[in-house]
Amino acid sequence: MNSPTGTTFRPALPADAETIQAQRDAMFLDMGSGAERVAQAHAASLGWFRAALADGSFSGVLAEQGGQVVGGAGVIWQSLPLSPRSLPVTRAYLLNVYVRPFARGQGLARRMLQQLLAECARRGVETVSLHASEAGRPVYDRLGFTPTNEMRLTLGETP
Numbered sequence: 001m002n003s004p005t006g007t008t009f010r011p012a013l014p015a016d017a018e019t020i021q022a023q024r025d026a027m028f029l030d031m032g033s034g035a036e037r038v039a040q041a042h043a044a045s046l047g048w049f050r051a052a053l054a055d056g057s058f059s060g061v062l063a064e065q066g067g068q069v070v071g072g073a074g075v076i077w078q079s080l081p082l083s084p085r086s087l088p089v090t091r092a093y094l095l096n097v098y099v100r101p102f103a104r105g106q107g108l109a110r111r112m113l114q115q116l117l118a119e120c121a122r123r124g125v126e127t128v129s130l131h132a133s134e135a136g137r138p139v140y141d142r143l144g145f146t147p148t149n150e151m152r153l154t155l156g157e158t159p
Helices: 014-030 035-055 108-122 137-142
Strands: 008-011 058-065 068-079 090-099
Touching (some): 014 035, 014 058, 014 068, 014 090, 035 058, 058 108, 068 108, 090 108
Antiparallel strands (some): 008 058, 058 068, 068 090
């Protein structure tokens, strides 16, 4: 699929794991995570993406301009028990929404998210969740996401 800006969108393939991990590292650094902590997570996270892309538990879309990947977004397909809020077993968790700084402001994140949300709909998913950065929140708001009552307890060291 092409956009008016000449951007091409394509599905992420197992061979894209390194690119996806590099975007993930950049995303966390942009959000203020320490470089040492990002480096500590890199290898294990890369292994996770390799396996999840291969077994289909993670899907992604990449944005390319001039043959160069400039953005990406992904979804983890979760199998959870039914609830009154979500009768299908499959739920979706969006993550790794990232656009390189020089390509921001072109609507690429929105377009990638729309593609992932369309795939969610094709799969019959009723519940899609994510954690939003402050920079990403307006994009999610415009797509209809709303805040929830989620809480978190972090165990262990998290500098």
